[in-house]
Amino acid sequence: MNLILKxxxxxxxSQNLDRIGDLVIQDxxxxxxxxxxxxxxxGVIDCTGLIVAPGFIDLHVHLREPGFEYKETVESGTRxxxxxxxxxxxxxxxxxxxxDNAGATAYLLARARELGHARVYPVGAITxxxxxxxxxxxxxxxxxxxxxxxxxxxxxxxxxxxxxxxEYASMFNxxxxxxxxxxxxxxxxxxxxxxxxxxxxxRGISGNSEAAMVARDLLLAEETGGHIHIAHLSTAASVRLVxxxxxxxxxxxxxxxxxxxxxxxxxxxxxxxxxxxNPPLRGAQDRAAVIAGLxxxxxxxxxxxxxxxxxxxxxxEFDRAPFGITGLETALPxxxxxxSDGHLTLARMxxxxxxxxxxxxxxxxxxxxxxxxADVTVFDPDCNWIYDPAESLSKSRNSPFTQWxxxxxxxxxxxxxxxVFTARQ
Amino acid sequence: MDTAHHLLGIEGLATPRIExxxxxxxxxxxxxxxxxxxxxxxxxxxYEASTRTRTSFEVAARRLGAExxxxxxxxxxxxxxxxxxxxxxxxxxxxxxGIVVRHSSSGAPHLVACHVDVPVVNAGxxxxxxxxxxxxxAFTILRHRPSIEGLTVxxxxxxxxxxxxxxxxxxxxxxxxxxxxxxPRTLLPPEFAAFxxxxxxxxxxxxxxAGADVVMVLRIQMERMRESFFPSEAEYVARxxxxxxxxxxxxxxxxxxxxxxxxxxxxxxxxxxxxxxxxIREQVENGVLIRMAVLRELLGETA
Numbered sequence: 001m002n003l004i005l006k007x008x009x010x011x012x013x014s015q016n017l018d019r020i021g022d023l024v025i026q027d028x029x030x031x032x033x034x035x036x037x038x039x040x041x042x043g044v045i046d047c048t049g050l051i052v053a054p055g056f057i058d059l060h061v062h063l064r065e066p067g068f069e070y071k072e073t074v075e076s077g078t079r080x081x082x083x084x085x086x087x088x089x090x091x092x093x094x095x096x097x098x099x100d101n102a103g104a105t106a107y108l109l110a111r112a113r114e115l116g117h118a119r120v121y122p123v124g125a126i127t128x129x130x131x132x133x134x135x136x137x138x139x140x141x142x143x144x145x146x147x148x149x150x151x152x153x154x155x156x157x158x159x160x161x162x163x164x165x166x167e168y169a170s171m172f173n174x175x176x177x178x179x180x181x182x183x184x185x186x187x188x189x190x191x192x193x194x195x196x197x198x199x200x201x202x203r204g205i206s207g208n209s210e211a212a213m214v215a216r217d218l219l220l221a222e223e224t225g226g227h228i229h230i231a232h233l234s235t236a237a238s239v240r241l242v243x244x245x246x247x248x249x250x251x252x253x254x255x256x257x258x259x260x261x262x263x264x265x266x267x268x269x270x271x272x273x274x275x276x277x278n279p280p281l282r283g284a285q286d287r288a289a290v291i292a293g294l295x296x297x298x299x300x301x302x303x304x305x306x307x308x309x310x311x312x313x314x315x316x317e318f319d320r321a322p323f324g325i326t327g328l329e330t331a332l333p334x335x336x337x338x339x340s341d342g343h344l345t346l347a348r349m350x351x352x353x354x355x356x357x358x359x360x361x362x363x364x365x366x367x368x369x370x371x372x373x374a375d376v377t378v379f380d381p382d383c384n385w386i387y388d389p390a391e392s393l394s395k396s397r398n399s400p401f402t403q404w405x406x407x408x409x410x411x412x413x414x415x416x417x418x419x420v421f422t423a424r425q
Numbered sequence: 426m427d428t429a430h431h432l433l434g435i436e437g438l439a440t441p442r443i444e445x446x447x448x449x450x451x452x453x454x455x456x457x458x459x460x461x462x463x464x465x466x467x468x469x470x471x472y473e474a475s476t477r478t479r480t481s482f483e484v485a486a487r488r489l490g491a492e493x494x495x496x497x498x499x500x501x502x503x504x505x506x507x508x509x510x511x512x513x514x515x516x517x518x519x520x521x522x523g524i525v526v527r528h529s530s531s532g533a534p535h536l537v538a539c540h541v542d543v544p545v546v547n548a549g550x551x552x553x554x555x556x557x558x559x560x561x562x563a564f565t566i567l568r569h570r571p572s573i574e575g576l577t578v579x580x581x582x583x584x585x586x587x588x589x590x591x592x593x594x595x596x597x598x599x600x601x602x603x604x605x606x607x608x609p610r611t612l613l614p615p616e617f618a619a620f621x622x623x624x625x626x627x628x629x630x631x632x633x634x635a636g637a638d639v640v641m642v643l644r645i646q647m648e649r650m651r652e653s654f655f656p657s658e659a660e661y662v663a664r665x666x667x668x669x670x671x672x673x674x675x676x677x678x679x680x681x682x683x684x685x686x687x688x689x690x691x692x693x694x695x696x697x698x699x700x701x702x703x704x705i706r707e708q709v710e711n712g713v714l715i716r717m718a719v720l721r722e723l724l725g726e727t728a
């Protein structure tokens with residue numbers, strides 16, 4: 001079966017490609033690309049005026065299955081991913097039960113094969129039950145298909161534990177992902193510690209609750225030679241620490257969310273829990289620093305931390321409501337804003353959404369080179385639309401971007417040569 | 426949600442509305458009120474223990490002829506883990522005309538106001554605001570001073586966790602006072618300076634009291650000691666207790682206020698609490714007048 005993406009702007013930073021042409025897909029692989037190589041006909045998608053990019057890969061998604069199917073499932077989560085242009089997602093292990101063993105990893109992969117609209121890469125827990133006490137079966141989970149390890153949602157507070165995990169995972173060349181948060185510094189907080197928290201009377205989560213853990217983890221990665229990946233980096237100090245560690249040659253990578261690139265604590269609408277996430281929206285200087293860090297490559301990837309929650313869970317007192325917002329369907333237009341504002345080149349944007357995630361987690365994809373899997377995202381950078389969570393393909397609606405006027409939208413998402421999403425025109 | 430139909434905080438409360446409420450309270454002080462809220466039913470939803478505020482609202486409502494229904498923490502549905510909104514929907518269905526909310530979570534009255542069609546009054550939410558307390562404090566000051574403009578008000582104690590401090594600094598600075606906040610560094614974050622140009626911070630009690638027209642003393646919860654905000658009660662008393670000796674730094678006619686509950690010998694000495702300068706008991710009396718004004722405005726004038 002052939003699929004031809006005709007006359008698009010073929011855009012692939014992994015091979016410095018930016019030219020108008022056709023992309024030919026045969027079965028599940030990219031076969032060829034070049035100017036005007038395919039005739040119009042059946043199996044042809046006219047991509048005139050559209051950008052044809054390697055499929056986006058989200059390193060940080062909560063699919064909630066098993067255990068929290070009322071929030072999201074593998075089916076609904078990957079459907080939302082495809083709608084956002086993501087051809088692959090890394091699924092965090094904080095399900096119930098926690099993905100801390102090979103059986104759970106294999107189960108998730110089986111569900112994804114059966115129901116998935118995008119590829120699913122399991123992230124296994126670092127410790128049993130993510131309780132931080134005993135190392136989980138990293139080797140067995142890797143055998144079953146885990147691509148990284150994390151106790152996401154919780155930091156690994158025990159420095160010896162994270163040190164051993166870095167050493168052990170380095171045997172498989174897999175990253176340890178840290179949700180960097182010193183729980184003593186953040187205890188009881190529900191938004192960033194700053195003037196807005198004081199004004200709203202909400203307990204603050206200090207920026208250094210993150211940076212202190214980032215510093216610790218970078219030192220341990222340097223000592224062990226292991227690969228530390230910092231999840232959802234959010235503060236200026238964290239960016240500075242990662243930049244300095246990378247310059248020293250530490251095996252460190254990092255991701256940032258679209259919401260930390262877009263909003264800061266001053267934007268937190270009064271007690272609107274759709275502005276409550278962890279790490280919280282930080283100060284304006286932090287936001288500027290993560291944008292700069294993404295632009296200069298200190299921060300490798302954009303990852304959504306898509307964290308669906310049911311309406312009744314979010315419609316609570318601010319300090320009682322769970323942390324997290326959805327992100328898969330709003331990521332592209334939010335990051336495109338940085339491109340149109342001149343903060344980011346289009347090449348860095350596509351790299352951060354696709355090539356870099358593949359590179360740092362050693363995943364297939366992230367490229368349009370012939371012979372690679374046909375995971376492709378076709379988007380219109382100029383399409384104007386209004387985001388309405390009621391139309392979301394996710395099971396949950398918890399987004400602070402309700403009714404935002406966006407520019408840029410995914411029109412087609414192709415996974416393994418199969419069109420898994422077509423935008424309603 | 427339209428904030429004009431509620432009283433959620435001093436922030437966002439228009440100055441003409443503040444003046445109107447103070448004027449209403451003044452009228453109620455002079456003339457016994459008519460039963461202008463006869464037939465109205467007020468729900469007092471108290472998720473946090475409170476004697477003085479709940480009683481004050483109850484007395485205020487009844488003096489205006491309204492009926493009150495009290496639901497307090499420990500009541501069954503709250504204990505059973507029902508969500509705040511479900512509790513509110515249920516009670517709203519019992520034909521109440523207004524809801525007074527006290528809650529340990531900042532923003533809880535705001536959440537309620539977003540989901541009901543009757544006026545909501547914030548009777549203290551977490552570390553956020555306690556607007557009727559600030560209004561009664563302003564009213565109390567105005568019974569002794571012609572204007573708040575130009576006064577220096579020292580607020581002393583656990584500023585960080587105090588909704589009384591937040592509401593008062595917002596209200597009094599808006600009305601033209603200079604507000605000095607004072608407490609240990611751990612309980613007085615520098616971010617408080619961002620509230621207003623008329624707010625200043627000091628960790629030194631003597632500096633806070635120097636030349637002050639009004640001294641507002643806040644309770645210090647011993648729970649803060651366990652959280653290591655300060656080392657011991659003795660050290661707090663040594664540094665921050667308002668005693669008659671220290672009070673000499675303030676103006677000789679300075680008013681001494683305390684929102685209660687007051688622990689004599691800790692944040693305030695007994696002789697200061699009972700001194701002729703103290704208007705602490707008068708605050709309680711004025712609380713009823715202010716709450717009558719608030720209920721009258723929200724339930725009586727907009728109906």
